[in-house]
Amino acid sequence: MLIGRILAGETELFHELIRPYERLVYVTIFAILKNETEAEDGAQETMISAFRHLKSFRGDAKFSTWLVTIAMNEARKRLRKGKTAAEDSLDATVEDHEGGDYTPAVLTDWREIPLEALEKKELREKLRAAVANLPEKYREVFVLRDIEELNQEETAAALGINVTLVKVRLHRARIMLQKALVPYLKSEAPYVAEGKPARGGFFRRWFA
């Protein structure tokens, strides 16, 4: 409806069309590039590109998925541009490593960590760094599934891979992040908080 009117000449409405997706586009690119300036520029380019190619958007896909596909391509393009050949080949080695050992960090002396420990700012920084350090193909799936909360089918469509591969890569990404974060999660657990009510919003998926 909105798209039809924009294509018919009411181009001002494009601003309204993209407003709900501003965050989605920025975060997708930022999580891949881990650079605010690049991510912001990339988000702007993504929206301009979406405007220019709006005619080619087909109603059978969700607009958000279509937009994420453009954002992902923009992020990939920038990643290639900023990368040295040495880094590229390093990545390729990791990518070939399909049958790798993706086992989690095993913890002894683990107690349920208090929810307020997750409030620590440093922990969020560690997570962002760990996400940025994932090999690209795992990072892409993790960003779309667990940050953007796209479903499996949408993620597969946006990345041009099948659903089985989405599941495999997501699992490995999560395990790699568990491994990277456990030392910090653990040290943040001095005691067990009992009977703390879960807050709305950010627990929506995992404690529902």
Added chain:
Amino acid sequence: MKLDCKHVWEHISGYLDRQLDAALLEAVEKHLENCEVCSAVLDSTRNVLVLTADDRTYELPVGYSERLHDRLRAAMRGETG
């Protein structure tokens, strides 16, 4: 169906996404009841996801939206005008 720890780890992600079929789910849950190691792995992985879903983990730069729409307006003007 009886599972050892390694097998349970393979299904952590599927378990969190509630995608395991009934028989596998039962086996995983049974194992988790008696295995502190796997419970800790599950718990810590879930914590990573809780942290990821926190809107404060990825924040927008101040003024992002204004700059985005300004640039868009300029680009659109260039094309239609």
